[in-house]
Amino acid sequence: MIRYSKKREAILTAIRSTTCHPSAEWIYHTLKPTHPDLSLGTVYRNLVFFQQQGQVQSVGVVNGQERFDANTAPHSHFVCTNCGAVIDLHSVKLDSSLTRAVSEQYGLAVERHELTFYGRCQTCIKQEESNQNIQN
Template sequence: MERTTRYSKKREAILTALRQTDAHPSAEWLYQTLKVTHPDLSLGTVYRNLLFFQQQGTVQSVGVVNGQERFDADTTPHSHFVCTCCGAVIDLPKIPMDANLNQAVQSQYGFQVERHELTFYGKCKTCMQSKHFEEDVLS
């Protein structure tokens, strides 16, 4: 028997907050942001709803950055850049996703590839311009 999903103001608020930012937030960030307007919101509710959204295909995980899983409401295939200094996660929509890569992996290794993700790691422009980064480079 299939379970029906009831409407929830908190669930709607979590998804709306996620869709209104390009910061690729963590559950903790969403919780802190929404706690002001939803004082009875729990961190567990945020985690459960993020899992629900992932299972529905509404949200995707971008991976763990600085110990926190980060989420993206844009589920279209696109690449990301993760700053190893400040933890920013930035969409790279202009980097083309290579469909031939899926076929190459299938041919070479015999896997059935459904999709792939491409993530770049390094220092963002802001961190490169900061004094902290300059000191790291000089030492």
């Protein structure tokens, strides 16, 4: 049986309440003012627990910090290589024929796959254009 914990509930709520794909550090700093006895270790342990329970997924490491997503439905992501923003791409469908092709070609039992795009986000592109206009 899993014990109820106010801190655990607060951590999960924090992840579910944002689309920024938070890091453990972001969650810790967000919750620390209202949960002064919260430790970063508690946040990390609960993130592992939530992953094991299928309640959150890791989006990978961005700028040295693992980022998390409470949306566990299959979907793609975009990672800005400039500012580190992680953006959901819900309309980019994950291709089941790719899963079948990899399974057949390599003799593997593929269960799922993830698709992540990397580049510069709209905000960073606009900022670069603005900086170029100022310099010219």
